[in-house]
Amino acid sequence: MKLVLFGEDYRLGVLQGDAVIDASSVGNEIPHNTPQQMMSKLIADFDQHRGRLEQLAASGQGTPVGQVRLRAPVPRPARLVCMAGNYMENGTLTQPNPLNAFNKSSSSIIGNGDVITIPGSDPRIFEHEAELAIIIGKKAERVSAENSYDYIFGYTNFVDVSHRGRQDDGLRHNFFDGKSWETFGPLGPSIVTADEVSDPQNLAIKLWVQGDLRQDYNTSDMGHSIKETLKWITSITTLQPGDVVACGTNHRGLGPLQDGDKMEVEIADFGRLTNQVSDAKKRTWPRETRSQREAREAKA
Amino acid sequence: MKLVLFGDDFKLGLLQGDNVVDISQATEEINYFSPQEMMSLLIQDFDKYLGKIEELAAKGQGIPASQLRLRSPLPEPGRIVCMAGNYMESGTRSEPGPIAAFNKSSSSVIGNGDTVILPDAPATVFEHEAELGIVIGKRAHAIKAASVYDYIFGYVNFIDVSCRGIGRPGADNFFIGKSWHTFGPIGPALVTADEVANPQALPIRLSVQGDLRQDYNTGDMAHKIPEMLEWVTSITTLEPGDVVACGTNHRGLGPLQDGDTVEMEIGNFGKLTVHVTDAQKRSWPRETHAQREAREAAAAR
Numbered sequence: 070m071k072l073v074l075f076g077e078d079y080r081l082g083v084l085q086g087d088a089v090i091d092a093s094s095v096g097n098e099i100p101h102n103t104p105q106q107m108m109s110k111l112i113a114d115f116d117q118h119r120g121r122l123e124q125l126a127a128s129g130q131g132t133p134v135g136q137v138r139l140r141a142p143v144p145r146p147a148r149l150v151c152m153a154g155n156y157m158e159n160g161t162l163t164q165p166n167p168l169n170a171f172n173k174s175s176s177s178i179i180g181n182g183d184v185i186t187i188p189g190s191d192p193r194i195f196e197h198e199a200e201l202a203i204i205i206g207k208k209a210e211r212v213s214a215e216n217s218y219d220y221i222f223g224y225t226n227f228v229d230v231s232h233r234g235r236q237d238d239g240l241r242h243n244f245f246d247g248k249s250w251e252t253f254g255p256l257g258p259s260i261v262t263a264d265e266v267s268d269p270q271n272l273a274i275k276l277w278v279q280g281d282l283r284q285d286y287n288t289s290d291m292g293h294s295i296k297e298t299l300k301w302i303t304s305i306t307t308l309q310p311g312d313v314v315a316c317g318t319n320h321r322g323l324g325p326l327q328d329g330d331k332m333e334v335e336i337a338d339f340g341r342l343t344n345q346v347s348d349a350k351k352r353t354w355p356r357e358t359r360s361q362r363e364a365r366e367a368k369a
Numbered sequence: 370m371k372l373v374l375f376g377d378d379f380k381l382g383l384l385q386g387d388n389v390v391d392i393s394q395a396t397e398e399i400n401y402f403s404p405q406e407m408m409s410l411l412i413q414d415f416d417k418y419l420g421k422i423e424e425l426a427a428k429g430q431g432i433p434a435s436q437l438r439l440r441s442p443l444p445e446p447g448r449i450v451c452m453a454g455n456y457m458e459s460g461t462r463s464e465p466g467p468i469a470a471f472n473k474s475s476s477s478v479i480g481n482g483d484t485v486i487l488p489d490a491p492a493t494v495f496e497h498e499a500e501l502g503i504v505i506g507k508r509a510h511a512i513k514a515a516s517v518y519d520y521i522f523g524y525v526n527f528i529d530v531s532c533r534g535i536g537r538p539g540a541d542n543f544f545i546g547k548s549w550h551t552f553g554p555i556g557p558a559l560v561t562a563d564e565v566a567n568p569q570a571l572p573i574r575l576s577v578q579g580d581l582r583q584d585y586n587t588g589d590m591a592h593k594i595p596e597m598l599e600w601v602t603s604i605t606t607l608e609p610g611d612v613v614a615c616g617t618n619h620r621g622l623g624p625l626q627d628g629d630t631v632e633m634e635i636g637n638f639g640k641l642t643v644h645v646t647d648a649q650k651r652s653w654p655r656e657t658h659a660q661r662e663a664r665e666a667a668a669a670r
Contacts, residue, residue: 100402101402102400102401102402102406106402145447147445147447147475148474148476150474150544153540153541154537154540166537167536167537168545169536169537169540169541169542169544169545170544170545171471171472171541171543171544172471172472172473172474172544172548173472174448174450174472174604174605174606175447176448176605176606177605188603188604190603210550243469243541244471244541244543244544245450245469245470245471245472245543245604246469246470246604247541249472249604249605250604250605251510251604251605251606304488305474305488305544305545305548305549305550306474306476306477306548306549306550307476307550
């Protein structure tokens with residue numbers, strides 16, 4: 070099942086092919102003050118709601134997805150924990166980096182069709198990091214690796230937009246002002262429930278900028294597997310239903326984002342997440358990925 | 370006004386002297402799903418509830434605070450943004466470091482009387498960082514230095530418990546360094562801003578086993594509160610009930626270990642006491658950064 074939030078009032082919906090089926094009758098029965106609370110509670114008690122959602126989906130009375138505004142399906146998760154440097158980088162690393170993560174401010178989250186606003190600060194570059202995001206299904210504290218999949222509700226596309234400071238080339242990394250800017254967390258368009266993903270360690274992740282394929286990697290290249298990642302994170306901090314863990318990215322295909330760019334990301338058959346980029350300062354960078362830059366520099 | 374939460378059901382109370390007056394009736398109209406949400410909504414519309422709080426406070430009997438379990442007045446803030454390296458370190462720095470921060474997991478929060486549990490992690494040491502915690506009063510995005518105090522609801526004692534020597538060398542290791550369960554003692558009370566005449570002139574003291582370790586003043590802050598909140602909110606939006614911790618003066622930092630009792634107090638905020646437990650019973654020299662430097666300098670002479 071693919072769950073979405075849509076419209077000005079963040080209605081609950083089920084995505085069936087290209088149609089959004091209004092499931093607000095289910096969402097509205099859940100006591101909540103915010104759309105995130107509704108989603109978190111729906112996730113926590115999903116077994117109670119699944120039957121009615123399936124019935125609504127089967128009734129087939131939907132609106133073409135192109136006619137609705139899709140919102141981030143988890144608009145303000147209490148926690149957005151992102152893994153850092155968690156891929157083997159297409160064989161350019163001989164062993165995984167030590168486990169590392171950061172808390173990204175969830176007020177950075179935007180939905181499909183929203184605009185990434187590049188701030189006026191003066192870093193070296195702004196980059197896209199396409200990532201598999203895990204949506205937590207139940208309270209997870211000190212979970213074992215072997216049980217970690219019991220705590221996963223579903224998955225979604227996520228882009229960890231990143232601002233590289235002038236001092237962060239191995240000298241000083243600052244994840245707060247590198248990652249937590251408003252609009253730096255595109256997420257969606259839907260939550261794909263875990264039962265639809267047969268092997269989350271074998272998912273193709275692709276990201277395009279202006280139609281050029283930049284990132285094209287597989288979650289099988291992950292440095293620390295999902296099991297290991299969730300065991301480690303929950304040994305440190307407690308996760309709750311509706312929280313998000315992003316699995317990190319393969320950096321080989323990272324490249325610059327700049328004003329006017331259209332960025333698209335898609336993991337397997339999750340559906341495409343599309344965002345525009347806006348920069349009031351209209352800065353530009355060479356249109357190349359890290360591996361393209363390395364190849365160019367090696368040749369020179 | 371000093372707001373507290375107390376008991377198993379996190380009731381709202383007012384600390385008056387040594388007594389807690391139950392003012393939970395004041396929030397009866399609030400539709401909330403957690404104690405934190407109750408506090409955040411109370412803070413957001415505080416003027417609306419103030420009259421009722423004062424009325425209840427005037428006629429309340431009060432129970433000695435020592436007979437109650439005080440909880441963190443903010444049990445799980447939406448955000449805890451902590452400033453990193455934000456003091457002039459008692460004159461040992463010639464200029465402020467670059468402005469920097471991290472998001473600490475709010476599931477680290479514990480209250481007065483609770484226990485800091487040192488994890489089974491290969492850290493070289495676990496330390497206390499006594500800090501002034503700012504409690505946000507209204508939605509704050511891209512606010513200007515000149516108006517930041519309009520966005521401050523109050524203040525709390527906060528300890529940013531930290532572990533060192535862990536993670537990837539050269540990387541930002543604040544997650545594994547700071548976000549562990551129980552690493553965020555807050556309380557006992559949330560002191561409203563009207564009670565704090567000058568937040569840039571507050572003495573902060575922290576002692577371990579009765580020995581005074583940290584003893585500094587918020588006057589030593591490098592990036593002051595207006596600049597800090599302008600910078601933080603230029604990046605991320607803060608909401609009522611969120612916390613911004615102002616960083617610590619590192620000169621008085623020292624190790625925490627099994628059996629320790631830690632006491633901390635800012636100005637007249639009331640004392641925050643927490644205990645420390647470590648299943649591995651690790652121990653370290655009982656000295657602060659400044660004491661260690663002095664010892665090493667003496668040995669080198």
